[in-house]
Amino acid sequence: MSTQTQASDRKALTIGAVAKILGQEFDDVSISKIRYLEDQKLLSPRRTPGGYRLYSQNDVERLRTILRLQRDEFLPLRVIRQELAAGSERDELKARSAGARRAVSVETAASPKLTIDELVDDTGAPASLIGELEDYGIVQPEGPMGQKLYGDTDREIVQAAAELARYGVQGRNLKVFRTSADREAALLEQVLGPSLASSNQVTRRDAIENLETLAAACGNLKHLMLIRDLRRLTGE
Amino acid sequence: MSTQTQASDRKALTIGAVAKILGQEFDDVSISKIRYLEDQKLLSPRRTPGGYRLYSQNDVERLRTILRLQRDEFLPLRVIRQELAAGSERDELKARSAGARRAVSVETAASPKLTIDELVDDTGAPASLIGELEDYGIVQPEGPMGQKLYGDTDREIVQAAAELARYGVQGRNLKVFRTSADREAALLEQVLGPSLASSNQVTRRDAIENLETLAAACGNLKHLMLIRDLRRLTGE
DNA sequence: GCAAACCCTCAAGCCCGGGTAGAGCCTGGC
DNA sequence: GCCAGGCTCTACCCGGGCTTGAGGGTTTGC
Numbered sequence: 001m002s003t004q005t006q007a008s009d010r011k012a013l014t015i016g017a018v019a020k021i022l023g024q025e026f027d028d029v030s031i032s033k034i035r036y037l038e039d040q041k042l043l044s045p046r047r048t049p050g051g052y053r054l055y056s057q058n059d060v061e062r063l064r065t066i067l068r069l070q071r072d073e074f075l076p077l078r079v080i081r082q083e084l085a086a087g088s089e090r091d092e093l094k095a096r097s098a099g100a101r102r103a104v105s106v107e108t109a110a111s112p113k114l115t116i117d118e119l120v121d122d123t124g125a126p127a128s129l130i131g132e133l134e135d136y137g138i139v140q141p142e143g144p145m146g147q148k149l150y151g152d153t154d155r156e157i158v159q160a161a162a163e164l165a166r167y168g169v170q171g172r173n174l175k176v177f178r179t180s181a182d183r184e185a186a187l188l189e190q191v192l193g194p195s196l197a198s199s200n201q202v203t204r205r206d207a208i209e210n211l212e213t214l215a216a217a218c219g220n221l222k223h224l225m226l227i228r229d230l231r232r233l234t235g236e
Numbered sequence: 237m238s239t240q241t242q243a244s245d246r247k248a249l250t251i252g253a254v255a256k257i258l259g260q261e262f263d264d265v266s267i268s269k270i271r272y273l274e275d276q277k278l279l280s281p282r283r284t285p286g287g288y289r290l291y292s293q294n295d296v297e298r299l300r301t302i303l304r305l306q307r308d309e310f311l312p313l314r315v316i317r318q319e320l321a322a323g324s325e326r327d328e329l330k331a332r333s334a335g336a337r338r339a340v341s342v343e344t345a346a347s348p349k350l351t352i353d354e355l356v357d358d359t360g361a362p363a364s365l366i367g368e369l370e371d372y373g374i375v376q377p378e379g380p381m382g383q384k385l386y387g388d389t390d391r392e393i394v395q396a397a398a399e400l401a402r403y404g405v406q407g408r409n410l411k412v413f414r415t416s417a418d419r420e421a422a423l424l425e426q427v428l429g430p431s432l433a434s435s436n437q438v439t440r441r442d443a444i445e446n447l448e449t450l451a452a453a454c455g456n457l458k459h460l461m462l463i464r465d466l467r468r469l470t471g472e
Numbered sequence: 473g474c475a476a477a478c479c480c481t482c483a484a485g486c487c488c489g490g491g492t493a494g495a496g497c498c499t500g501g502c
Numbered sequence: 503g504c505c506a507g508g509c510t511c512t513a514c515c516c517g518g519g520c521t522t523g524a525g526g527g528t529t530t531g532c
Contacts, residue, residue, distance in 0.1 A: 014478075014479075014529095015478090015479070016477095016478065016479080028520095030520085030521080031479085032520070032521055032522085033519085033520065033521090035480090035481095036519070036520060036521090040519090041449075048528080048529090049528095050479085050480090050527075050528045050529080051479080051480055051481090051527080051528080052478085052479060052480075052528070052529080053479080053480090073310075074309075074310055074311055074312060074315060075310055076310055076518075076519095077518080077519075078445060078518090079310060081449055082448060082449050082452055085449045085450070085452040085453040085456070086452040086453070086455065086456055087453075087456040087460075138461065140464075153460055153463065153464050153467075156460050157457065157460045157461065157464075160453055160456045160457040160460060161457065163453045163456075164450065164453050164454065164457070167427060167428075167446060167449070167450055167453075168427055169423070169427055169450070173423055173426075173427075174457070176416070176419045176420065176423060177420075177454070177457055177458050177461055178461065179416075180412070180415075180416035180419070180420075180458065181458060181461035181462045181465055182465065183412045183416070184412065184413075184416075184462055184465075185462060185465035185466060185469060187405070187409055187412060188466065188469070189469055191403060191404050191405055191409075192403075208470055211466060211469075211470065213403070214400065214403055214405070215462060215463075215466060217396050217399045217400050217403075218400065218413070218462075219455070219458075219459060219462075220392075220396045221393060221396040221397065221400070221410070221413055222413050222416065222417060222455075222458070223455060224389055224392050224393045224396065225374065225393065225413060225414065225417035226417045226420055226421060226451060226454075226455075227389060227451075228376075228389050228393075229417055229418065229420075229421035230421060230424065230447060230451060231389075233421060233424070233425055233447075234444055234447065250507080250508075251507090251508070252506095252507065252508080264491095266491090266492080267507095267508090268491075268492060268493085269490085269491065269492090271509090271510095272490075272491060272492090276490090284499080284500085285499095286498070286499045286500070286508085286509090287498075287499080287508080287509055287510090288498095288499070288500085288507090288508060288509075289508080289509090312489070312490090313489080313490075314489090473532100474531105474532090475530100475531095475532095476529100476530090476531095477528100477529085477530085477531105478527105478528080478529075478530095479526105479527080479528070479529090480525105480526080480527065480528085481524105481525095481526090481527105482523105482524095482525100483522100483523095483524095484521100484522085484523090485520105485521080485522075485523100486519100486520085486521075486522095487518105487519090487520090487521100488517105488518090488519090489516105489517095489518090490515105490516090490517095491514105491515085491516085492513100492514080492515075492516100493512100493513085493514075493515095494511105494512095494513090494514105495510105495511090495512095496509105496510095496511100497508100497509075497510085498507105498508075498509065498510100499505105499506105499507085499508070499509090500505100500506100500507090500508100501504105501505105501506100501507105502503105502504090502505100
């Protein structure tokens with residue numbers, strides 16, 4: 001295969017094309033299987049007005065991950081679904097290489113900014129969803145209208161939101177996350193604010209590190225409390 | 237000779253006894269399943285002259301491994317058989333990765349209840365902190381005052397809170413987590429409520445699974461948003 | 473503007489892994 | 503010598519993971 005096909009497939013692919021591509025790496029893909037996986041909520045490609053599925057680069061990547069987990073790790077779809085929902089695609093690589101534990105860096109890694117078209121292409125989320133997310137301040141692109149640019153975190157957020165949308169969670173429902181994140185940030189700022197503002201580089205570094213630790217602990221706490229709430233929900 | 241009856245600690249067990257023992261740890265063992273595994277060549281216990289199976293300590297261990305690989309790593313028997321045949325050298329690897337996967341379960345795992353004294357002992361958190369957490373509804377012991385009992389989740393919550401306390405986060409600060417967890421639970425209930433309430437067992441099961449997936453996705457989203465907030469905090 | 477290639481949904485069915493059920497008979501420990 | 507607990511074997515079940523086919527719409531290239 002010549003590589004110029006790569007260059008052209010920035011754009012979305014039809015299901016047949018996807019099957020052909022992945023067929024090189026996995027011998028048990030088929031169009032019907034891909035559809036089946038979608039049925040099982042592992043995937044949700046955009047559609048053309050006529051109803052054809054359109055797979056973004058990202059969708060293809062995701063599909064590749066699914067097939068790999070299935071073939072090499074023997075995971076049942078049910079579990080793969082959860083792993084994906086938990087956004088472990090990145091973790092996967094990290095865990096493999098370093099065995100890092102929830103290494104959550106607050107440090108900014110300057111990443112390429114995306115236009116909205118690229119974002120749509122990349123995540124497979126409909127532009128309408130992205131607009132909604134902006135309205136609620138959940139993604140925050142920079143730049144003037146019509147020239148907005150989205151960062152890497154925005155991309156991931158959109159991805160997560162698309163995941164939730166699959167289950168019927170609307171954009172406006174996500175407001176609650178916005179406010180709770182704000183509050184949490186405020187809390188952490190209050191606790192660590194002084195040292196963060198410090199002009200002493202060493203103090204500042206320490207503060208950032210603490211921030212990460214604290215964020216992790218908070219995450220844990222929230223998770224636990226949620227779990228308990230949910231148990232009550234299912235329990236009775 | 238009769239000497240083997242003397243060495244009581246390495247006495248061989250009958251299939252019923254084995255099933256009972258492993259039943260503590262794995263809820264899906266049964267006599268027939270153990271026989272089935274033998275049929276699949278995963279095991280070959282000694283036999284009495286009369287044909288009864290006799291399980292050595294070692295057999296039991298092996299069985300435990302099999303069940304663990306099945307439950308926690310989702311490996312098919314075919315693969316487990318190979319792994320076992322390939323020797324125990326790589327067992328460590330598996331044991332390590334085992335902890336990583338265990339999906340987040342909302343399912344209640346009946347766990348021992350603790351008194352407040354045990355809780356203090358266990359977590360090293362001061363009783364005052366625990367009291368504070370109760371005031372804000374962050375831990376929710378059962379039972380009458382003076383006789384309160386704390387569950388496993390409570391224990392973990394206290395632990396996390398103690399961690400935060402180390403950094404100067406007070407109990408009352410944690411209220412925000414309480415409310416945000418509540419809201420999130422409400423959101424999920426709204427989305428999945430109908431199917432959760434269903435009397436149809438299958439629908440319910442599915443709903444619980446979706447709940448777990450959704451919770452994971454929400455966790456991811458919250459995490460991402462917080463990270464972005466924190467970047468802003470440190471960035472400028 | 474049309475054919476050929478491609479894709480859509482939905483319902484039904486298939487296959488396989490991983491067991492369970494039960495009939496009929498045997499063992500071994502008190 | 504009683505009987506709880508085992509034994510084998512065959513048949514059956516169930517859920518996960520697709521495939522097939524009918525009936526029909528969409529795209530694309532010429």
